[in-house]
Amino acid sequence: MSHVLSQTARLAPTVLPERRFGLRLPLLLLLAFVAVPLLGSDYWLGAILVPFLVLSLAGLGLNLLTGYAGQTSLGSGGFMAVGAFATFGFVVHGGVPLPLAVLFAGLVTAGAGLLFGLPSDRIKGFYLMVSSLAAQFFFEWLFQKFPWFYNYGSSGTITLPRLEAFGYDIGTAVGRYYVTLTVVVLLTWIAVNLVRSQTGRSWMAVRDMDTAAAVIGIRVYRSKVLAFAVSSFYLGVAGALWAFLYLGSASVQSFGISRSFQILFIIIIGGMGSIAGNFIGAAFISLLPLAIDHLAQAFFAGHVDAGLLQNIQKALFGVLIIGFLIKEPDGLARLFRTLGERLSSWPLRF
Amino acid sequence: MKRLVLTALLAASVATTALVPPAAFADSKEQYVPLPTYRVGPYASSGTLWWAGTLDYFRYINEVEGGVNGVKLKVEEFETEWSPDRTVEVYERVKNGKDGAPVAFFFTHGTPASYALIEKGAADKIPLIDPAGGRTESTDGTVFPYAFPLLFNYFSQASVGINYIAQKEGGFDKLKGKKIVTVYHDSAYGRETQAAVELLAKKYGFENFQIPVADPGNEQSPQWRQVREIKPDWVFLRTWGVSTPVAIKTAQRFGIPADRIIGDVWAGSEADVIPAGTAAKGYQALAPYPGGAGFEIHDRLRKTILDTGKSDLRDTKFFGAVYYNIGLINAVLAVEALRAGQAKFGNKPLNGEEGRWGFEHLTIDDARLKEIGFYGLLQPIKLTPADHEGGGAARIQQWDGDKWVLVTDWIQADRDTLRPLVEAKAAAYAKEHNITPRSPTAEN
Numbered sequence: 001m002s003h004v005l006s007q008t009a010r011l012a013p014t015v016l017p018e019r020r021f022g023l024r025l026p027l028l029l030l031l032a033f034v035a036v037p038l039l040g041s042d043y044w045l046g047a048i049l050v051p052f053l054v055l056s057l058a059g060l061g062l063n064l065l066t067g068y069a070g071q072t073s074l075g076s077g078g079f080m081a082v083g084a085f086a087t088f089g090f091v092v093h094g095g096v097p098l099p100l101a102v103l104f105a106g107l108v109t110a111g112a113g114l115l116f117g118l119p120s121d122r123i124k125g126f127y128l129m130v131s132s133l134a135a136q137f138f139f140e141w142l143f144q145k146f147p148w149f150y151n152y153g154s155s156g157t158i159t160l161p162r163l164e165a166f167g168y169d170i171g172t173a174v175g176r177y178y179v180t181l182t183v184v185v186l187l188t189w190i191a192v193n194l195v196r197s198q199t200g201r202s203w204m205a206v207r208d209m210d211t212a213a214a215v216i217g218i219r220v221y222r223s224k225v226l227a228f229a230v231s232s233f234y235l236g237v238a239g240a241l242w243a244f245l246y247l248g249s250a251s252v253q254s255f256g257i258s259r260s261f262q263i264l265f266i267i268i269i270g271g272m273g274s275i276a277g278n279f280i281g282a283a284f285i286s287l288l289p290l291a292i293d294h295l296a297q298a299f300f301a302g303h304v305d306a307g308l309l310q311n312i313q314k315a316l317f318g319v320l321i322i323g324f325l326i327k328e329p330d331g332l333a334r335l336f337r338t339l340g341e342r343l344s345s346w347p348l349r350f
Numbered sequence: 351m352k353r354l355v356l357t358a359l360l361a362a363s364v365a366t367t368a369l370v371p372p373a374a375f376a377d378s379k380e381q382y383v384p385l386p387t388y389r390v391g392p393y394a395s396s397g398t399l400w401w402a403g404t405l406d407y408f409r410y411i412n413e414v415e416g417g418v419n420g421v422k423l424k425v426e427e428f429e430t431e432w433s434p435d436r437t438v439e440v441y442e443r444v445k446n447g448k449d450g451a452p453v454a455f456f457f458t459h460g461t462p463a464s465y466a467l468i469e470k471g472a473a474d475k476i477p478l479i480d481p482a483g484g485r486t487e488s489t490d491g492t493v494f495p496y497a498f499p500l501l502f503n504y505f506s507q508a509s510v511g512i513n514y515i516a517q518k519e520g521g522f523d524k525l526k527g528k529k530i531v532t533v534y535h536d537s538a539y540g541r542e543t544q545a546a547v548e549l550l551a552k553k554y555g556f557e558n559f560q561i562p563v564a565d566p567g568n569e570q571s572p573q574w575r576q577v578r579e580i581k582p583d584w585v586f587l588r589t590w591g592v593s594t595p596v597a598i599k600t601a602q603r604f605g606i607p608a609d610r611i612i613g614d615v616w617a618g619s620e621a622d623v624i625p626a627g628t629a630a631k632g633y634q635a636l637a638p639y640p641g642g643a644g645f646e647i648h649d650r651l652r653k654t655i656l657d658t659g660k661s662d663l664r665d666t667k668f669f670g671a672v673y674y675n676i677g678l679i680n681a682v683l684a685v686e687a688l689r690a691g692q693a694k695f696g697n698k699p700l701n702g703e704e705g706r707w708g709f710e711h712l713t714i715d716d717a718r719l720k721e722i723g724f725y726g727l728l729q730p731i732k733l734t735p736a737d738h739e740g741g742g743a744a745r746i747q748q749w750d751g752d753k754w755v756l757v758t759d760w761i762q763a764d765r766d767t768l769r770p771l772v773e774a775k776a777a778a779y780a781k782e783h784n785i786t787p788r789s790p791t792a793e794n
Contacts (some may be wrong), residue, residue, distance in 0.1 A: 047442035051435070141564075144536060155485070155538035157465045161783050171473075245439055247466045251538055254434065254462075291441070293429065307389040307398060307664075310429040314390055 032181055037174050046173035046246075052286050053184045054241045060191055061234025066264075067272035068195055069227035071120055072128055075135035077259035079232045080107040080239025082139055083249050085149050087240040088158040092151050098164060098244075102183075106236045106245035112139075113232020120224040136260055144250045145283035150251075159249035176245045183241065187234060192275055194230070200344025203227055204273075235263075269321060271331025279334040284324075289317055376555070380424040381688065381699040382451035383408065384444035386459050393591065396621060396673045401427065402662040404678020406655050407647075407663075411685055414654045419697040424451050430459075435462035438470075445474050447701075454569030454691065454778040455684060456480050461539055461664055464488075464497065469783075471496040476702040477709055481680050482507075482615050482638055487775035491640035491710065491738040493786040494776065496702075498709055498738045500683060502638040504542035505772065507614050507731045510636055513584045513761050514551050514612065514746055519583075526555035531577050533570075533597060534588040536562035539616070543588060546768055553767065567593025574604040582606075587746035588615045595625035602629035609634065612791065619672035623749045631751040637678055638744040640727060641754040643670025647678065647723035672754065679728050685723070687712045710735045710790075729760045735790030739765075 037045065045117075062076050086105035090096040096104060116135040118129055135284020143149045150156050163171040170179050194200050202223045205213040214220045243250035262285060292313045300309055328335040385404065408423050417423065422538040423434040430436035447453050455477045456688070458464040458779060464484040471478040477496050478484075484499030490752045502510075515530065516522045532541035533545060544560060551558035559580055561573050567589060574597075577585060585606060589597050594617040599613060609632035613622065613697055618635025626633075641650075648670055654663050656669060691700045691708025700708060735739035743760040780787055 027447070043442045043446075047439045155461070155465065155542055157462070157538055159465070159469070247435060248469055251464050251465070253537070293375060297428075298424070307394075310390045313429070 024227045029185070030186075033178075037177060040177075044251055045177040048287065050173075050180050051242070052346035054182045054238050054246055054281055055263070055266060055286050056279045056282040057184050057187060057241065058235055058238035058263045059270060059282050060188060060275065061231045061238060062263050062346040063267045063270075063272060063274070063278050064191060064195070064234065064333050065227050065231035067267055067274065068200060068207065069224060070210075071117070071201035071224055071227060072125060072131040073228075073231070074129050074257070074260045074264065075116060075132035075139075076235050076254040076263040077111055077257060078136040078139035079109050080242060080259065081143055081252055081255035082112050082232075083236030084235065084240030084243035084255065085143050085158065087244065088151070088160065089149065091160055098160070099166070102237055102240045103177075105240050106233045109236025109239070110229040110233040113235075114225055114229040116232075117225045117228025118237075120228065121221050133257075136257055137156075140252045140253065140256065155251070157249050157251045158243065160244050163244065170245075180241055183237065187237065188275065191234070195275070199223070199226065207273075265321070267331075269324060269331055271333030274331065274333040276336075277331050277333030280336065284332060287311065288320065292316055371773070379420075379699070380422045380451040380767055381418065382444070382447045382453050383423050383425045383455075384438045384440065384448075384453060385425060385427050386430045386437045386463070387427045388430055388432040388459070391433075393432045396666070397432070399671055399673035399759060400677040401678075402664075402668070403674040404681045405662040405677075406651055406660075407678050407681035407685070409660055410634050410651055410655055411681075412651075413660070418685055419692050420686070421692070421697060421699055423685075424448070430463075431725060432522065434458055434460065434462040434466045438466050441470065441476075443678070445476055452699050452701040452757060453711065454688060454700040454702060455679065457684070458484070461485070461542075465501075465538070468494065468497050475700065475706070477706045479680075479684065479709070483539075487779060489737065489739045489772050490776035490787075491735050492776075492790060493780045494738065495735075495788060496706060498733075500709075500733075500739065501679075501741040502615065502744060502763075503739050503742070503772075504539075505546040505638060505768045506619075506739065506765065507547040507744070508543035508586075508743045509742075509763035509765070509768060510761050511552065511612055511614065512547070512554070512556075513764065514634075514636075514758070516554070516583050517758075517761070522554055528556040528583040529559065529580055529720075530556050530584045530586060531559040531561060531580055531582040532586045532588060533561045533573060533577065535567065535590045535593055536564050537590075539590060540588050543614075545771060547586075549767065549771060550764070562591050563589060565593075565596070566591060567596055570596055570600045571603075576601045577601070577606060578604045585611045587611050587617050589613075591617045592621040595630070598623065598626040598633055598778065599629045607702060608632040609748075610614050611628055612636070612746075615639070616746065618754075620754070621673070628751065630749050632748065634746050634748045634757070635754075636744040637672075637747040637754070637756065638729065638741070639672060639676045640745050640747055640756055641670065641672040641675060642756070645727040646680075646725065647719075647727065650723055651678075675727065679724070682724055682728065683712070683731075686714055686718075700761055709733060710738070712740065721776070735788075 058080060062073065065073055081134045083105045085099045086108040090101035090104050091098060103237050116132060123131060172175060202218045203335050206220050206223050209274060210220050239255060242253065247254060266278060266281035266285050269284050271277030273346050296309055296313060324332060387401050388394060405425065406722040408425050411418060428440040430440060441456060444453060445786055453476060453519050458478050458480045461480065461483045463479045464478055469483060472495060475496065477490050477498055479498045479500055482502040485497060486499060486504045488494035488497035488499055489503050516525055519525060547558055562578055562686060563573055572674055588599055594613065598608060602608065608630060612632055613633065613635035615636050615638055618637055623630035623633060656666060663669060687708040688700060690711045691704050694707060695704045710733055715730050716725065719728060719730065729740040729743045742763040742765045745756050745760055747754040747760040748757045
């Protein structure tokens with residue numbers, strides 16, 4: 001962990017990269033908003049792309065905190081739970097319409113994140129990670145213990161009556177995809193600007209060396225706490241989307257410690273301190289097991305013992321992760337960038 | 351090189367999934383049966399036996415009986431690690447059938463997954479089957495047409511537990527003033543029975559204590575100290591996974607005799623008592639899925655599947671284990687429901703709507719049980735469009751230190767008392783979700 005962190009630390013940009021999107025960004029958006037819904041089936045939209053986008057968003061949230069501001073956290077699952085349960089609370093107890101409820105839930109989560117960010121004044125690194133672990137377990141306990149949070153249902157599961165936004169039914173796969181995509185694009189755009197703003201630069205300064213940052217007049221504590229709040233806002237929104245747009249219903253078990261690890265892996269594999277890295281990491285974490293599963297079903301089903309096959313898939317996934325991290329400790333985002341640079345200079349060299 | 355491998359993998363997967371067009375259903379002579387399973391992860395040890403039972407029975411139907419009235423079952427497994435997220439993905443992947451073979455039902459294999467899918471199933475018209483689990487109020491089929499907490503829902507589990515205690519005490523009037531403690535796994539599963547026990551406590555006048563054990567339940571001294579202070583007459587143990595053997599051992603340490611503890615369905619397998627060692631001797635458990643390999647169906651399977659090396663069991667000593675029998679029973683329920691559906695729609699693969707009709711008209715009486723070799727292993731069951739449970743009975747089995755011994759015949763739950771509770775919850779759900787309950791009498 002610390003090795004990876006220090007690696008990233010060396011990467012702090014001294015010069016901001018130029019905007020070199022050119023035509024690529026509009027093309028990507030066109031692809032996502034027009035081509036994909038036209039070509040994709042319900043399965044692809046609802047069961048693959050929606051969770052992929054939500055996990056990317058969650059990764060983005062954690063990356064702002066860990067990759068940019070340098071504060072480690074294992075409470076991501078807990079904050080996602082806050083987002084989901086707060087959304088449910090606003091809709092059921094408060095009668096707030098869904099889009100607004102998600103926004104409010106994000107703010108509530110930001111508040112919660114702020115609270116659990118307070119210890120970052122005094123503790124750092126692994127110790128901070130442990131205190132964020134407390135957030136994870138606290139929220140799991142909270143949403144299980146008090147039935148008010150799940151409206152006194154017998155099983156502690158939350159479900160929203162009907163998915164509606166601005167009078168439109170968004171319960172279909174296409175609807176859910178569009179809503180998720182819009183939210184993710186919007187929040188990513190904000191994040192891109194945020195990390196280039198003064199706030200983002202302060203975060204990076206704090207990450208690289210907080211003493212130096214304090215010397216040049218950056219309010220270190222304020223930066224850290226703000227990072228916790230913003231990161232939690234993203235995680236809260238991601239939690240709400242995960243619960244209601246992907247799963248349809250959720251309980252605390254959907255946001256357990258393994259979810260926190262999953263999100264941490266997304267940013268480690270994708271690349272810390274990188275926006276695109278979250279998407280690449282989420283793709284790797286959520287799509288690769290499916291790809292392996294599909295392949296296994298297509299080629300080996302019936303020939304190999306099913307239990308063995310599953311375990312082989314697990315092992316293969318682990319080997320790939322290790323392989324990538326050895327090849328490029330700074331994550332896949334870095335790997336792709338290097339590849340792109342190599343490809344752009346003629347003659348091609350590998 | 352690694353990049354190439356990855357790209358190839360991804361590309362191949364896209365090609366295999368995206369390019370297979372959904373064919374018309376009418377062509378296929380097969381019934382597609384997708385199974386979300388968990389051979390990996392924390393619950394793998396029970397899962398492996400469960401799928402072995404299910405697969406062995408389906409194999410028996412396909413290879414020995416030539417399919418369900420000639421319709422072969424095309425079974426496919428999908429690993430989920432018991433994660434509802436993965437189950438949702440699997441459901442979306444399989445709901446339209448495969449190569450023209452339609453889906454008539456979807457086993458959710460887990461209460462959280464049942465909850466997550468309940469609205470999707472209703473929208474896609476795919477019956478969601480979750481025997482001895484699921485959302486209790488979905489027993490009311492007028493509000494939940496596509497959810498089936500088949501066989502033995504959580505309220506029935508509570509009720510059979512209480513009925514058995516009454517039987518041991520010598521009548522319901524003897525329950526008055528008795529202290530019954532429920533030690534439960536603090537999760538959706540653990541809490542589901544609370545409303546039912548509360549109602550029964552009022553009806554029979556016993557004192558109801560509920561003591562939660564947080565997941566995973568590796569350490570339970572505080573809970574059992576509390577139990578000892580209460581000095582209960584009976585303890586109803588509703589734990590799951592590792593918390594069951596720990597509970598049994600801790601109870602012994604606090605001087606609570608094992609034969610005063612009644613475990614429920616998911617705390618009553620070999621895996622729950624063997625780790626507890628001698629402390630478990632005398633421990634009883636509800637058994638809608640009794641253990642043992644001495645039933646008629648086991649003889650048939652032994653002859654045709656086990657001895658011919660076709661069994662999915664890696665180690666045949668688990669033949670007849672509780673989890674193996676769970677797999678068998680779930681499989682036979684599905685097969686019999688298909689038969690019921692075929693009786694109306696013809697001997698062909700059924701789609702989700704026809705599958706639902708089949709389940710809603712599933713009737714297995716003693717005569718039929720004897721025919722299919724499940725007499726004593728499975729209770730007689732009769733579903734209706736309004737009643738998606740259909741059974742509601744369990745036998746009691748007792749651990750003699752070596753194996754499970756069945757000590758009673760089927761004990762029926764007091765379903766009439768609990769039905770209003772189910773209906774009230776279903777009505778609340780219907781109101782929340784704007785559902786008009788269907789009237790089954792108006793349909794045929």
